[in-house]
Amino acid sequence: MSNRFETHSHTEYSNLRLLDCINRPKDLIQRAIDLGLSGIAITDHDCLSSHMEINIYAQELKEKNPNFKIALGNEIYLCPSRDKGQKYFHFILIAKNKNGYRALKELSSRAWMNSFFDRGMERVVTLYDDLAEIVKKYPSSLIATTACLGGELSTLTKQLILAEQTKDAESVEDAHNRIVNFILWNKSLFGQDFYIECAPGQSKDQVMVNKRLLSIARCFNIKMVLGTDAHYLKKEDRFVHKSYLNSKGGEREVDEFYEYSYLQSEEEIIENLKPSELNYEELCNNSLEIYSKIESYNLKHKQTIPKVKVRDYPKDNSLKEYPTLHKLLLSNDIQDRYWVNTCLQKLQEINKYNNTYLSRLEEEADIKDTISKKLETNMFSYPNTLQHYVDLFWNCGSMVGAGRGSSCSGLNHYLMGITQLDPIEWELPFWRYLNKERIELGDIDLDLSPSKRPLILKKIKEERGKNFKKDIDDLSRKNLGCTLIATFGTEGTRSTILTACRGYRSEEYPDGIDVDTAQFLSSLIPSERGFLWSLSDAINGNPDKDRKPIKMFTNEVEKYPGLLDIMIAIEGLVNKRSSHASGVILFDEDPYEFGCFMRTPKGEIITQWDLHMCEAAGMTKYDFLVTEVQDKLAETIKLLQANNEIESDLSLKEVYEKYFHPSVLPIEDKKCWKALQNNSVLNIFQFDSDVGSQAAKKIKPASIVEMSDANGLMRLMTSEKGQETPMEKYVRYKKNIDLWYQEMRREGLSPQEMKTLEPYFLKSYGVPPSQEQLMSMLMDEDICGFKLSEANTARKIVGKKQMSKIPELKKKVIEQAKRKELGDYVWKYGIGPQMGYSFSIV
Numbered sequence: 001m002s003n004r005f006e007t008h009s010h011t012e013y014s015n016l017r018l019l020d021c022i023n024r025p026k027d028l029i030q031r032a033i034d035l036g037l038s039g040i041a042i043t044d045h046d047c048l049s050s051h052m053e054i055n056i057y058a059q060e061l062k063e064k065n066p067n068f069k070i071a072l073g074n075e076i077y078l079c080p081s082r083d084k085g086q087k088y089f090h091f092i093l094i095a096k097n098k099n100g101y102r103a104l105k106e107l108s109s110r111a112w113m114n115s116f117f118d119r120g121m122e123r124v125v126t127l128y129d130d131l132a133e134i135v136k137k138y139p140s141s142l143i144a145t146t147a148c149l150g151g152e153l154s155t156l157t158k159q160l161i162l163a164e165q166t167k168d169a170e171s172v173e174d175a176h177n178r179i180v181n182f183i184l185w186n187k188s189l190f191g192q193d194f195y196i197e198c199a200p201g202q203s204k205d206q207v208m209v210n211k212r213l214l215s216i217a218r219c220f221n222i223k224m225v226l227g228t229d230a231h232y233l234k235k236e237d238r239f240v241h242k243s244y245l246n247s248k249g250g251e252r253e254v255d256e257f258y259e260y261s262y263l264q265s266e267e268e269i270i271e272n273l274k275p276s277e278l279n280y281e282e283l284c285n286n287s288l289e290i291y292s293k294i295e296s297y298n299l300k301h302k303q304t305i306p307k308v309k310v311r312d313y314p315k316d317n318s319l320k321e322y323p324t325l326h327k328l329l330l331s332n333d334i335q336d337r338y339w340v341n342t343c344l345q346k347l348q349e350i351n352k353y354n355n356t357y358l359s360r361l362e363e364e365a366d367i368k369d370t371i372s373k374k375l376e377t378n379m380f381s382y383p384n385t386l387q388h389y390v391d392l393f394w395n396c397g398s399m400v401g402a403g404r405g406s407s408c409s410g411l412n413h414y415l416m417g418i419t420q421l422d423p424i425e426w427e428l429p430f431w432r433y434l435n436k437e438r439i440e441l442g443d444i445d446l447d448l449s450p451s452k453r454p455l456i457l458k459k460i461k462e463e464r465g466k467n468f469k470k471d472i473d474d475l476s477r478k479n480l481g482c483t484l485i486a487t488f489g490t491e492g493t494r495s496t497i498l499t500a501c502r503g504y505r506s507e508e509y510p511d512g513i514d515v516d517t518a519q520f521l522s523s524l525i526p527s528e529r530g531f532l533w534s535l536s537d538a539i540n541g542n543p544d545k546d547r548k549p550i551k552m553f554t555n556e557v558e559k560y561p562g563l564l565d566i567m568i569a570i571e572g573l574v575n576k577r578s579s580h581a582s583g584v585i586l587f588d589e590d591p592y593e594f595g596c597f598m599r600t601p602k603g604e605i606i607t608q609w610d611l612h613m614c615e616a617a618g619m620t621k622y623d624f625l626v627t628e629v630q631d632k633l634a635e636t637i638k639l640l641q642a643n644n645e646i647e648s649d650l651s652l653k654e655v656y657e658k659y660f661h662p663s664v665l666p667i668e669d670k671k672c673w674k675a676l677q678n679n680s681v682l683n684i685f686q687f688d689s690d691v692g693s694q695a696a697k698k699i700k701p702a703s704i705v706e707m708s709d710a711n712g713l714m715r716l717m718t719s720e721k722g723q724e725t726p727m728e729k730y731v732r733y734k735k736n737i738d739l740w741y742q743e744m745r746r747e748g749l750s751p752q753e754m755k756t757l758e759p760y761f762l763k764s765y766g767v768p769p770s771q772e773q774l775m776s777m778l779m780d781e782d783i784c785g786f787k788l789s790e791a792n793t794a795r796k797i798v799g800k801k802q803m804s805k806i807p808e809l810k811k812k813v814i815e816q817a818k819r820k821e822l823g824d825y826v827w828k829y830g831i832g833p834q835m836g837y838s839f840s841i842v
Contacts, residue, residue: 401447
């Protein structure tokens with residue numbers, strides 16, 4: 001058995017522009033290991049999106065497979081220009097080391113930023129000049145191969161052979177000269193790192209080209225390597241792959257083009273090479289030469305927080321009674337000193353420079369300082385940067401929302417003008433946002449005006465691009481100071497069924513299964529909270545989610561032999577790209593230090609990795625959400641100013657802070673709440689839907705707390721049909737709170753236990769709907785005495801309804817409760833109603 005390194009393979013991320021491949025990254029790698037390969041190169045179609053996931057997995061594999069190598073590459077489209085109507089030739093690049101990977105990132109990003117449409121498809125082209133420029137910038141860092149039959153060398157070779165057969169001397173000369181020029185150009189650029197690829201296939205074209213490639217390789221003294229161009233794992237998966245490609249409308253020549261495009265075993269390769277008369281051992285040895293050139297490198301990096309220029313406050317030896325604040329005042333880091341001085345000055349400005357507020361700020365600073373050390377970054381620079389851009393948002397004519405989510409519990413965010421709620425006044429605990437047991441950066445979600453977001457992003461790109469290093473090209477400088485984050489769509493349950501039916505082929509169904517039948521099959525899948533079950537759950541059931549198999553669905557699908565196999569194989573495959581709803585990445589001096597970039601179908605520039613992989617690579621997300629109400633508020637202010645109802649000489653921010661800031665709004669005014677109860681308000685976030693308006697009508701909130709309760713209660717369901725919903729119970733108890741006390745007495749609680757529960761139940765009339773209430777009651781020493789980490793775990797189990805973990809949690813709650821009756825009550829009435837959907841109070 002000969003050892004071999006696979007030089008050409010694809011994963012599901014090759015589907016981002018055109019359905020192409022059914023290989024999942026880890027399955028492809030495991031197949032290579034099972035076949036005894038020495039390693040494999042992942043070379044998706046001008047896309048690096050699988051690489052972070054694969055690089056992380058490669059580190060995990062080292063323990064059991066220390067000699068197995070996973071190379072990261074790219075199958076680019078190499079052309080002399082971006083003229084439309086040309087042929088877009090395939091070409092393989094493989095990174096030898098981290099410099100080579102940097103080269104891949106720059107090349108791919110440049111190709112995507114210059115993408116265009118031609119003949120109905122988005123084209124992502126790398127120019128000869130671009131490739132030459134980057135290879136010279138990072139010498140001896142890339143390996144190149146000529147790729148498949150879609151490559152320029154194989155295409156020209158086929159043209160040469162056909163011209164010879166027809167005795168077309170002019171075409172022979174043209175093809176010959178272009179081959180020579182192509183080979184010499186690559187040899188001068190890549191030297192000994194340039195290889196000619198052949199493929200183990202028995203199609204007429206492949207055999208014909210393989211034979212001539214051998215003579216070309218010998219003529220120019222270039223080594224040949226095998227590339228299976230794997231688009232599916234095994235020969236038996238061909239029918240699934242064929243169906244997947246056929247599903248995209250119109251028949252594709254999948255038999256000829258993809259018949260041998262799978263990760264072949266040694267026996268299969270030897271058999272499929274026989275007509276080409278190539279030396280298998282020699283090809284394997286050449287591939288091992290590539291293997292030997294591949295270095296191990298890790299793309300993971302600790303998250304870095306992008307910085308902005310801040311005022312340089314002098315060191316200050318005060319506040320010794322608050323050790324962390326004192327340390328920050330004396331810090332050598334300008335970001336530390338800016339954060340603490342900004343917060344302290346604001347406290348003085350709003351007349352809250354007292355022990356209560358300083359102690360809270362000390363608590364927050366201590367937690368941030370602890371997390372900074374563990375993450376090896378500076379947590380204080382995160383709000384510093386965001387504060388800078390909040391000012392930019394206002395200057396761009398955008399409203400900035402009061403804040404949402406747990407970030408509103410940060411006093412420092414409030415003091416820096418990032419959020420607009422005083423967390424001490426609103427009794428918002430900082431541990432809900434960050435704590436010493438939750439080692440992460442924490443998100444701050446801000447709402448902006450949708451109409452101003454493009455301008456905001458443009459301004460940030462311009463500002464940050466100016467700070468890039470001198471060797472960053474102008475295209476990158478213009479576009480990459482700030483980018484959106486990629487999201488990858490997958491074949492969901494419904495799309496899987498419809499796609500499989502469209503692509504299905506048999507004698508009885510030569511054109512696939514009709515749409516009506518496909519729709520009927522998809523209608524048999526149950527849904528829960530608006531989401532369809534997965535196919536796996538529908539077929540096999542899911543004890544963790546208390547789901548049983550749907551036999552009717554399985555019986556109907558099995559009427560079409562092989563259809564179920566197609567569905568199972570394609571469910572969850574990546575098939576599209578888009579942008580994160582709110583997340584953006586800001587870059588400092590060098591966007592390619594951590595990132596690589598592409599475009600959405602709409603043309604927006606995004607990262608080539610999703611959020612989790614971006615963070616693993618070292619990037620940090622900022623959340624710039626958009627809500628229509630912000631635009632409506634801004635327009636309302638303009639109209640009020642135009643009609644002299646509000647001072648016309650005030651800026652948007654000045655008007656907002658004078659008349660609309662939460663601290664000045666007349667939230668006690670009954671007219672406001674009457675308008676909400678009557679659904680006569682034009683826009684109220686979360687209450688614009690039918691469900692939201694009905695919740696407001698039933699609950700009749702008369703305070704922000706009740707409004708927050710309504711926001712959570714409208715999402716809570718009953719475990720059994722016909723039961724009273726949490727919202728209905730809330731309304732009933734609100735009318736007569738004594739009903740809650742009667743309930744506690746019926747459940748055997750003592751007067752003292754009732755008093756203990758009041759802080760967590762009474763504000764919500766005995767029906768607490770928020771995560772904060774759930775966690776707080778569990779952490780109360782007089783109830784269950786959970787640690788913060790234990791309470792947070794409970795929150796996740798309840799919110800996600802993790803059925804397998806619920807019995808253990810219930811046992812823990814009851815056992816740790818001061819008394820069994822108290823534990824039973826907390827489980828039944830404090831935790832139970834939130835099962836499956838737990839909502840934050842903010």
